[in-house]
Amino acid sequence: VPAPVPLCRAPATLWREGRFGVVLLAPGGSEPQTLTGTGRDLWHALARPVSRPDLVAGLAEAFGVNPDQVDADISPVLAELQRIGAVVQEDA
Amino acid sequence: VSPAARLETARPEDVIGAVAAHGLPGAPPLPAEALPDGAWRTLFDLATRDRLTPLLARAVADGAMAATARQEGQATAAHEQAMRLCLLLERSLLATSAGFEDSGIMYRVLKGPAVAHLDYPDPALRAFGDVDVLVASSAYEDAMAQLRAGGAERRFSEVRPGFDRRWGKGACVVAADGTQIDVHRTFVAGPFGLTIDLDELLLMPEWVEIGDEVLPALDRESRFIHACFHAALGDRVPRLVALRDVAQIILSHDLDRDVVMARARRWRADAVIARAVRLAWARLRLAEHEWSRWAATHTADRFQTRALRAYTSESRSYATQAVAGLSAVRTVPEKVAYVHALLAAEPGHLANRDRSYGRRIRRAARAFGATRSES
Numbered sequence: 001v002p003a004p005v006p007l008c009r010a011p012a013t014l015w016r017e018g019r020f021g022v023v024l025l026a027p028g029g030s031e032p033q034t035l036t037g038t039g040r041d042l043w044h045a046l047a048r049p050v051s052r053p054d055l056v057a058g059l060a061e062a063f064g065v066n067p068d069q070v071d072a073d074i075s076p077v078l079a080e081l082q083r084i085g086a087v088v089q090e091d092a
Numbered sequence: 093v094s095p096a097a098r099l100e101t102a103r104p105e106d107v108i109g110a111v112a113a114h115g116l117p118g119a120p121p122l123p124a125e126a127l128p129d130g131a132w133r134t135l136f137d138l139a140t141r142d143r144l145t146p147l148l149a150r151a152v153a154d155g156a157m158a159a160t161a162r163q164e165g166q167a168t169a170a171h172e173q174a175m176r177l178c179l180l181l182e183r184s185l186l187a188t189s190a191g192f193e194d195s196g197i198m199y200r201v202l203k204g205p206a207v208a209h210l211d212y213p214d215p216a217l218r219a220f221g222d223v224d225v226l227v228a229s230s231a232y233e234d235a236m237a238q239l240r241a242g243g244a245e246r247r248f249s250e251v252r253p254g255f256d257r258r259w260g261k262g263a264c265v266v267a268a269d270g271t272q273i274d275v276h277r278t279f280v281a282g283p284f285g286l287t288i289d290l291d292e293l294l295l296m297p298e299w300v301e302i303g304d305e306v307l308p309a310l311d312r313e314s315r316f317i318h319a320c321f322h323a324a325l326g327d328r329v330p331r332l333v334a335l336r337d338v339a340q341i342i343l344s345h346d347l348d349r350d351v352v353m354a355r356a357r358r359w360r361a362d363a364v365i366a367r368a369v370r371l372a373w374a375r376l377r378l379a380e381h382e383w384s385r386w387a388a389t390h391t392a393d394r395f396q397t398r399a400l401r402a403y404t405s406e407s408r409s410y411a412t413q414a415v416a417g418l419s420a421v422r423t424v425p426e427k428v429a430y431v432h433a434l435l436a437a438e439p440g441h442l443a444n445r446d447r448s449y450g451r452r453i454r455r456a457a458r459a460f461g462a463t464r465s466e467s
Binding site: 016021 | 150168171172183214216305
């Protein structure tokens, strides 16, 4: 079984953080998008390349919740971040 | 009264100065009780006008300033809006800089994006509303052509072809996406813009990282001098964000005053530095500092005293600054060319400003009088 490809923020993504969360503008995005709640933690966790299982495990440990729950919660956010190009596979 | 004295009243006009100082050493305290709604609305409007919503939101989030839940929500939402705009502007800056680099145009990133990333502990604390770049005089026409080719349009026509490149501050253009880009050749219009050694300004860049790009900005000393120009000369009533930049650079860096002042004196602008520091320390109510002590005792020479009037008097205008600029133009042939260019403006420029040559000459005469007589 091949090792999972690590994910990380696209270096070209512009972003700022505040009480509102993390607002980011992906290289291919037309408008800035805001990550709130655990989306902010997800963004921080992606500062360095991390495999999805490790990402889920890290967030589950940080929040003290079931990894399956975390996986389900971050799945749509991660998919959207990848779709707009804010998160990429490390070898991309 | 000590500059860092407690706010005895919660007048929004006083509180906003403390908001502008939030996070700096020697900053005055903020209200420990939430402002009444009317005072909050005034404070919020002042913060929006002076691009201080990030500092207002941070002061509330830090617990340094009391606020109701609704007020906190409003500050947080305004901060987010300001940051969304900053990201869009940074993308526009990246596109502009890529075009300049492709064309071999020497440039520097100025103001908002540069100070946000290089001088503030968190770029989210510094909002900005446009993109400012400095280009070498020799590359000015190419830079404008490059921007026009990308769909940008000048907001105001040039006095005469070649005026900007030789004597002007630069031009403001509106890019195809609606972003305002200020293309500077020098820091300001008028005498203080004409005494800067523009070659020295471009000598050694400091690099600013934006996204995955690294762009050239001014070195720290010139960035500070530019912040002082903007604070002291940019508006008759200085914007607090500009004053914050001045204090931010002084208080967050080991800024070498000897290097700064040697450069400022060469550019006949030490009075601009002194005025900016005095204004910053007074308006932000900061605790006394070696820079503020120096500024309080600084005396401007005759040239600078008169030049300052063109920026700070009630009659402040582009015309008074342009006319006052004559004193900074060095040789007689240059002065003749300068006056000729100002008076014999292009019809397009004239139509926007004076409508006739007669009116222009009369206005020039009034502006000349204003630079000599006002105090």
